[in-house]
Amino acid sequence: MNLQKEALKTLKETSRTFYIPICRLPNGLQEAVTSAYLCMRAIDEIEDHPDLDNNIKGKILREISLILQSGHENITREEMTEAVKSYEHLLPEVSYRFGEWALLAPPTIAPRIWDATAAMADRMAYWAENNWKIKTKSHLDQYTFSVAGAVGLLLSDLWGWYDNTQTNREEAIGFGRGLQAVNILRNHQEDKIRGVSFFPEGWQLEDMHKYARYNLSLGDSYTKSLPKGPxxxxxxxxxxxxxxxxxxxxxxxxxLTRNDVMTLVAQVCG
Incomplete structure (x- = not known):
């Protein structure tokens, strides 16, 4: 099995939601988006790991960032995975194979994907080391940009790299922030159990719903600006x-139930 097939298999196991649209992407763009998604998912699983101390999470994430920053065209898979070698027995497959996913990216866009992953790993390390303390809306904006708004920017760059599609950067950030805000709402009770809250001080559910709706409206504008296509x-x-x-x-x-998800995806995909 070649690396792209292995990557799609891992993608299907970690996110059926994204597996479907990524599989429909044309060659070249499919490898780039698969690489970007799995790299981001790899570090996200480290940030969210239930059994790792926050300082250990920070250490692993910063080492991943440094490796990606020093990356070059001749870097090996072994060099890429050095940061997670000692923790391989604790991490899910998508995380300990992050070096392979990084090397999957087409050479002409790989530096952008590595740069985005390195920057996000550093930001995730900061938030883990500070136990995700969100006191103000500014803190919330910082966090949602760190882990999602920046992904919107990366996607815009991938579309531009593939077919010169131009997008509004603010709307691209809102697209990512909106998705993350919905995740925060969906996982709110679970986060409380582990002693973490992404709600600014004084915020109620209604406030976070408002924040999510505003950013999703930017996401709507973002998608409407995209030409028909993948x-x-x-x-x-x-x-x-x-x-x-x-x-x-x-x-x-x-x-949403799995039935709901598959029905909605089918509607979008026609």
Missing amino acids: ALQFCQIPLTLAHATLEVLILGKPK
């Missing part, structure tokens, strides 16, 4: 699911 469909799927999730949360349900 990028549009790729972005429509998570955005549609985010809007629907927000609605079921308002009704007091914990999340």
Whole structure:
């Protein structure tokens, strides 16, 4: 099995939601987006790991960042995975194979993907080491940019790299922030159990819903600006699911059912 097939297999195991639109992307763009998604998912799993001390998380994430920053065209898989070697027995496959996912990126866009992953790993390390203390809306904006808004910018760069599609950067950031805000709402009770809250001081559920709706509206504008094609469909799927999730949360349900998800994805994909 070649690396792209292994990457898609891992993608399917970690996120069926993104597996569907990524599989529909054309060659070249598919490898780039797969690489970017799995690299981001790899470090996200480290940030969210339930059994790792926050300082250990910070150490691993910063080492990953440094490796990606020193990356060059002749870097090996072994060099790429050095940062996680000691923790391989604790980490999920998507995380301890992050070096392979990084090397999957086409050479002409790989430096941008590595740069974005390195920057995000550093930011995640900061938030883990500070136990995700969100006291103000500015802190919330900083966090949602760190882990999601920056992904919106990376996607815009990938669309531009592939077919010169131009997008609004602020709307791209809002696209990512909106998705993350919905995740915060969906996981709010679980986060409270582990002693973490992404709600600024004094905020209630209604405030976070308002924050999510505003950023999702930017995401709507972002997707409407995309021409018909793979990028549009790729972005429509998570955005549609985010809007629907927000609605079921308002009704007091914990999340969309798998049936709901597959129905909505089928509607977007036609």
